Amino acid sequence: MKVPKAGAVAAVIALAATASGCGGDAPKEPLSIGIKFDQPGIGMREADGTFTGFDVDVATYIAKELGYKPNEIEFKQVYSSDRELLLQYNEVKFVAASYSINAKRQEKVDFAGPYFVAHQDLLVRADDGSITKGEDLNTKKLCSVTGSTSAENVKNNLAPKASVLELGGYSECLVALQDGLVDAMTTDNSILAGYSARKGNEGKFKLVGLRLSNENYGIGVKKGDNDLQRKINTALTKMVSDGSWEAAVKKNFGPANYKYEPAPQVTTGS
Structure with a gap:
């Protein structure tokens, strides 16, 4: 039987160790x-x-x-x-x-x-003083996002006669509000505050300051x-x-x- 040279054995061991080390350092699944x-x-x-x-x-x-x-x-x-x-x-x-x-x-x-x-609130145009409470939406057009709980809360508990436009995203609602297609948009006050403070939106919108839900x-x-x-x-x-x-x-x-x-x-x- 032919015995491998010591150098060859060492090379095999080193290669195996290297391969093992690579496996340990492999990037994890994102x-x-x-x-x-x-x-x-x-x-x-x-x-x-x-x-x-x-x-x-x-x-x-x-x-x-x-x-x-x-x-x-x-x-x-x-x-x-x-x-x-x-x-x-x-x-x-x-x-x-x-x-x-x-x-x-x-x-x-x-x-x-x-x-x-x-808390659910309403965002309106800065010059609009006609909406001060949830019931005011009965004669208004409201925008919210498909699948959110906000529009459901308004229709079921606050303003059943409100006209609700549901869009795919809040950014779309903001455009509709800015363009006068709706009178208010509703979602959580944290989200509305973020849009109101966004660069380019300063002074254009305001939160009504309601707590329509938790x-x-x-x-x-x-x-x-x-x-x-x-x-x-x-x-x-x-x-x-x-x-x-x-x-x-x-x-x-x-x-x-x-x-x-x-x-x-x-x-x-x-």
């Missing part, structure tokens, strides 16, 4: 996170391709606690009408997209959190993924305790002089 791309202050894809907003900061913090660096995150656009589907079909690992927790949604997905409390934002995860739910809850609790939550709120909402609620207690999945 963490896909669903966010909004058109909500200034919440989730926004900027012209240069970067992402800004409170939900982006929260998602990035959670990802860090799950072991992912910022360059290992893949942000995917979600709309209010398709968040549950993207989770159900594993298109995203979790959703951080001004996602209000309610019983209807909890039938299809699970939530971590809540991590933020907002919206507890949660992180959506696939139904039954209790392990991920617990890990995200742990991350959210840590984000509040180490001051990162407060810093993110001030960074994203401070310029709009937005009066935010204190961080809520994590209650889901705990």
Whole structure:
């Protein structure tokens, strides 16, 4: 039997070790996170391709606690009408997209959190003083986004005679409001404040200042993924305790002089 030379054996061992080392350093699968791309202050894809907003900061913090660096995150656009589907079909690992927790949604997905409390309000043109309460919408045209809870709340509880235009995104509603096609747009005050403070919109719009509902934002995860739910809850609790939550709120909402609620207690999945 021919015995291999010592040098050849060493080369084989070195090659095996190198291959093993490469495997350990292989890049991990990107963490896909669903966010909004058109909500200034919440989730926004900027012209240069970067992402800004409170939900982006929260998602990035959670990802860090799950072991992912910022360059290992893949942000995917979600709309209010398709968040549950993207989770159900594993298109995203979790959703951080001004996602209000309610019983209807909890039938299809699970939530971590809540991590933020907002209130439904109305955004109107700065020179319009005709809308001061929800009932005033009975004779007005209102814009909201398909799949959101805001229009449903107005029609069912506040102004059943309101004419409601539902569009695909809040940016479209803002254009309709600016052009006079509608008299108001409605969603959470955090989102409306972001649009009002956006560069180029200063002085054009104003919040009416109503609290038409309480919206507890949660992180959506696939139904039954209790392990991920617990890990995200742990991350959210840590984000509040180490001051990162407060810093993110001030960074994203401070310029709009937005009066935010204190961080809520994590209650889901705990």
